[in-house]
Amino acid sequence: MKTKIIRVAQGKQSTLSHLYIDDIFQCYLLEDKIRAAKIPKQTAIPIGDYTLRLNTWGGMNAEYRQKFPNVHKGMIEINGLPNFSYVYIHIGNTYRQTAGCPLCGFGFELVDGDFQIVRSKDAYQMIYPKLLEIAQSKENQISIENNFQF
Structure with a gap:
């Protein structure tokens, strides 16, 4: 399956994206601002090609096992990022929670002046099984690109 994050707009401290799986829109994503120099926990992921993997050892797993006991098998991690670690697709509403x-x-x-997303838990419950399948497959690639529209 082909998985893409396409960034479509920037706020003062936020970046709004679309998540696609096999060219079908799945949901919105919210990240921090895109920065030339990384500020830890305040910078959007660099554009590029990475892999998705299932992280069962990171600190958020216990919380998500309680929130989503019927589906959680581990956090969906974007792996192979330069100078980033433990980057998960997860729930939240503002750039302050990313x-x-x-x-x-x-x-x-x-x-x-900043984007916020809504119905995060609903979106997570819908995309998690799809991303889990991708993370556990050999076709676990994800690409991140910019295509600012507004």
Whole structure:
């Protein structure tokens, strides 16, 4: 399966993206601002090609096992990022909750110059099984690109 994150807009401190699996839109993603020099836990992932993997040892696993006991098998990690580690696709609503990770949602709004996403838990429950399957397959590639539209 072909998995892509396509960035479509930037706020003052936030970046709004679309997540596609096999060219089908899945949900919105929210990241931190794109920066030339990385600030830990405040910088969007660099564009490029990476892999998805299942992380069963990181600190967020216990919390997500409780929140999503019927589906959680481990965190979906974007692996192979230069100067980044433990980058998970997870729930949240504002750039302040990203810690350098993409947050998923079914809608977005612009508040005081920054994007926020909504219905994050709903989006996570929908995309998690799909991303889990990809992370456990040989076709576990994910690409990140910029295509700013607004």
